[in-house]
Amino acid sequence: MTAFLEALPMVLSLDVMIIIIISAAFGLFVGATPGLSATMAVALLVPVTFFLSPVAAIGAIITCSAMAIFAGDIPGALLRIPGTPASAAYVGDTFELNKQGKLALGLGTTLTTSAIGGIIGTIVLVVAAPQLANFALNFSSYEYFWLALLGLSCATIVAPGDQVKAMMSLMLGVLLSTVGLDVVTGQQRFTYGVVDLQAGVPLIAVLIAAFAIAELYRKATSSDSPLPVPPPLSASGFMRGQGEVLWRYKSGIARGSLTGTLVGALPGAGSDIAAWISYAISKRFSKTPEKFGTGHLEGVAEAGASNNAALSGSYVPTLVFGIPGDSITAIVVGVLIIKGIQPGPMVFTSSPELLNAVYVVFFLSNILMVPLGILAIIMGRRILMVPPGTLYSIILLLCMVGAYATSNSLFDLWFLLVVGVLVWILDANDYPAGPLVLGLVLGRIVEENFMNSVLKSQGDIEAFFNRPVAGTLGAITILVWSYPLLSSAYYRLRGRRAEA
Incomplete structure (x- = not known):
């Protein structure tokens, strides 16, 4: 408790709070824009984090992602177009509530349950992460090899759609992770004489390309007509009736929060999968399953709590083992490494102030979600008033600046465009981008720990199970x-x- 209180001044300092507020506004903007995702919002923030302290950088990412996941509910309710994949599970119910004149009740429910789920998930993170870290201190290269390999395996199982295509996307990411110098011999692999590839594939460029550039390509080739602008919204009524809703579905909200935390802690999962699972569980145990999809709040409340709880849960394997829980925490790992902090069990003893600051930011972002979320709902319609050409041009410029800023190399810009085209083609053929990114991040962890284990055991495979x-x-x-x-x-x- 003392360490937690000591971290408060670090987060509540003026400069960090300004960054958190700006990141919250940016996350709400991106999340409320149809077609853009929370991962894309975080990827666009990465270049900015280079100039921030570690606490401010992590605070910006946590706040931005939490706000973006909730904000995806806004266009879902207004236009039946979820702003982020995490909002897709219950978009039918929120849109039907809008048609019934209950927009404030529907979005008010997703707002309050998202905040509650995020807080419950953070409590689990605070309690479980240090205990797991003490356990993980006994891990050797053998345990880390199996854990990273298990993360790769789970990434394909929980991926939406065809698991074979998810596996192929994952293997492509693993292949990209082998580019550069061999972790043991130092020999060049798949560099083809390109000096810029000796350090490996630029991770930040791949992240921005996979979740931003590919989406811009899709928008540029889409023949969809411009989205209509919804009527103005009022600030009154968003909290009206929420007490009754929260009490009626209290068990579902608690179940969704715990489900989201557990699913989020599974490497390769994420908020969207957690929301779908919680929505399905809610329907399975509901006394009125036939009402789901018709504007019923039961599934909305449980899934809404689950998607933000999953965000907290995904930080458990990230902080304890250095294994990303989802694509967002894959970016977090990269940012921490750039800041000279290696995620893993030792971070709990080497940088305890950073860990406590992370907990404070999680609590703070979920508390701020309510007032800022109401403001975002009111202002959400204005996003659709920005001409698409202007909006996406600005995003493209931010992507290029972000990729160039990581290494000041024009090679990264070309790589950004090439990978963007590749992911766009993959996405058009239902090959998910998430496993590709996780394969790139986890592939090197698997290889490095495998080679270290083989050298220690002198080739004895039984040592991997002893x-x-x-x-x-x-x-x-x-x-x-x-x-x-x-x-x-x-x-x-x-x-x-x-x-x-």
């Missing part, structure tokens, strides 16, 4: 790999027995 935790993680990973084959074989055998 330690209790390593053996357990190895067994879980192999089980995850085998599950699709075992499941397919089971259903085929059951089908043959039914025919007989």
